[in-house]
Amino acid sequence: MIIVDKLYKGFNGIQVLKGISTTFKPGKTSLIIGQSGSGKTVFLKSLIGLHTPESGTISFNGGINTEFTTEQKRQWRQEIGMVFQGSALFDSQTVQDNVMFPLKMFKKQSEEQMLERVNFVLKRVNLENSNFKFPAELSGGMQKRVAIARAIVMNPKYLFCDEPNSGLDPNTAILIDNLIQEITDEYKITTVINTHDMNSVMQIGDKIVFLKDGVKAWEGTNKEIFKTDNEAVVKFVYSSELFKKVRLTYLNETK
Amino acid sequence: MAYLKHIGKYFMMLSQVFKRPQKGRVFKEALFKEFDELGIKSIGIVIFISFFIGGVIALQTALNIENPLIPKYLVGFATKRSVILEFAPTFCSIILAGKVGSYITSSIGSMRVSEQIDALEVMGINSLNYLVLPKVLATVFFYPFLVVLAMFLGIFGGWVAGFTSSMFSEIDYTQGLQLDFNPFLVQYAIIKTLIFAFLIATVPSYHGYYVKGGSIAVGKASTQAVVWTIILIVISNYFLTQLLLT
Numbered sequence: 001m002i003i004v005d006k007l008y009k010g011f012n013g014i015q016v017l018k019g020i021s022t023t024f025k026p027g028k029t030s031l032i033i034g035q036s037g038s039g040k041t042v043f044l045k046s047l048i049g050l051h052t053p054e055s056g057t058i059s060f061n062g063g064i065n066t067e068f069t070t071e072q073k074r075q076w077r078q079e080i081g082m083v084f085q086g087s088a089l090f091d092s093q094t095v096q097d098n099v100m101f102p103l104k105m106f107k108k109q110s111e112e113q114m115l116e117r118v119n120f121v122l123k124r125v126n127l128e129n130s131n132f133k134f135p136a137e138l139s140g141g142m143q144k145r146v147a148i149a150r151a152i153v154m155n156p157k158y159l160f161c162d163e164p165n166s167g168l169d170p171n172t173a174i175l176i177d178n179l180i181q182e183i184t185d186e187y188k189i190t191t192v193i194n195t196h197d198m199n200s201v202m203q204i205g206d207k208i209v210f211l212k213d214g215v216k217a218w219e220g221t222n223k224e225i226f227k228t229d230n231e232a233v234v235k236f237v238y239s240s241e242l243f244k245k246v247r248l249t250y251l252n253e254t255k
Numbered sequence: 256m257a258y259l260k261h262i263g264k265y266f267m268m269l270s271q272v273f274k275r276p277q278k279g280r281v282f283k284e285a286l287f288k289e290f291d292e293l294g295i296k297s298i299g300i301v302i303f304i305s306f307f308i309g310g311v312i313a314l315q316t317a318l319n320i321e322n323p324l325i326p327k328y329l330v331g332f333a334t335k336r337s338v339i340l341e342f343a344p345t346f347c348s349i350i351l352a353g354k355v356g357s358y359i360t361s362s363i364g365s366m367r368v369s370e371q372i373d374a375l376e377v378m379g380i381n382s383l384n385y386l387v388l389p390k391v392l393a394t395v396f397f398y399p400f401l402v403v404l405a406m407f408l409g410i411f412g413g414w415v416a417g418f419t420s421s422m423f424s425e426i427d428y429t430q431g432l433q434l435d436f437n438p439f440l441v442q443y444a445i446i447k448t449l450i451f452a453f454l455i456a457t458v459p460s461y462h463g464y465y466v467k468g469g470s471i472a473v474g475k476a477s478t479q480a481v482v483w484t485i486i487l488i489v490i491s492n493y494f495l496t497q498l499l500l501t
Contacts, residue, residue, distance in 0.1 A: 045373075048377050049376075049377070050373055050376060050377065073379070074379050076379075077377065077378060077379025078378075078379060080377060080378075082374065082377045084370045084373065084374060085370070086369055088369060088370040088371050088373065088374040089371075090366075090371055090374075091371075101378075102378050104278065104281050105277060105278050105281055105378065105380060106278075
């Protein structure tokens with residue numbers, strides 16, 4: 001479980017995160033949503049330790065990440081899987097080498113054992129015959145799946161995804177959403193996703209945290225978001241006519 | 256003040272670079288890759304340039320000796336001295352700063368802007384150590400060989416120039432080469448090369464690693480890296496010469 005307590009972070013005198021507190025539970029997919037500039041990426045990067053908070057704490061199963069010893073930090077890093085917005089695959093390495101990279105760095109396994117694990121995760125993300133392709137030879141959706149495979153190859157306890165659907169067609173976006181949801185359920189991972197995609201919000205949001213101007217303006221489930229009367233959430237989530245209708249239909253059906 | 260900040264940041268970067276690699280096998284792979292990228296792939300340009308520059312030095316020297324009292328073997332002597340003292344270590348390093356420096360900055364810079372460095376950090380990998388240390392070792396161990404190769408080819412280029420132009424004889428040229436040979440000058444050239452190789456690997460790495468923005472920023476950083484590496488090579492060349500030869 002991840003517990004965030006009164007998190008503050010700023011850059012060059014501009015406060016980006018203003019006292020965010022929330023909890024992310026294992027086996028659940030939590031989404032962070034909000035307008036561009038609301039602090040989502042800074043929040044996610046603080047969670048994974050790329051930004052150090054000015055004040056406040058982030059605890060992972062009881063341990064506060066900024067207080068970890070070097071060895072604890074090393075261990076914690078290996079428990080984290082991250083899917084970056086642009087996939088962040090190593091251009092000069094094949095799909096197989098990309099996915100095998102964390103194993104090579106941290107596991108004392110033979111080449112065969114590592115290869116077996118790589119093939120297993122590639123099969124899990126439906127990329128069985130792409131071992132020797134380079135990232136540049138893959139479509140955006142395939143790159144995202146390789147990034148997911150690399151993120152889960154070490155059996156992480158925590159999975160973080162920064163806009164996993166950006167730049168993907170609706171079909172592929174749903175596939176990626178479902179894949180993340182399945183992996184989260186299967187391995188009881190604590191998954192946190194940063195997204196703009198309202199389909200994801202409706203489909204896989206076990207918990208949704210809405211950020212506005214660096215403040216947690218609302219949190220709830222994907223069922224509760226239909227019923228909320230929080231003005232900022234309604235304005236953001238139901239900005240399109242389609243989602244307004246979806247909401248209306250849901251509210252009429254559940255009356 | 257900005258320069259001081261950069262200098263401080265550069266040395267802080269070095270403190271992260273010179274740490275024990277996290278995994279020997281992965282480090283070895285990266286090191287051999289860099290030997291190929293930064294060393295083997297630079298052999299062609301070094302051969303090409305050193306051969307022709309050696310020829311030009313010999314021809315220029317021969318053309319400028321008009322006084323019949325000056326012996327013709329001076330052409331071989333001057334070519335040897337010019338190639339060993341300056342051309343091979345300094346000129347080749349400047350060429351390599353352009354070729355290799357821009358490659359290092361753009362490759363590390365692209366990794367920065369496409370979040371590949373963030374991905375390494377999230378995995379718990381010391382990205383500076385993983386990316387920069389193999390480059391430093393590859394250049395520092397390989398470039399002395401390149402410079403020695405450049406010395407031989409430069410001198411050979413001078414010999415070929417004399418042979419094809421008939422401006423000086425093979426015997427005179429060889430006599431000049433053998434005249435007053437001081438092995439310390441080769442040592443001096445190699446010491447300089449080690450320092451230049453270190454600068455060629457670390458200065459462009461610094462510019463690439465701390466780049467902010469997109470592809471245009473990476474392009475600008477590459478240019479800046481090459482310019483600064485050349486400036487530092489020229490300045491250090493002056494001080495090393497003063498330190499080692501006076």
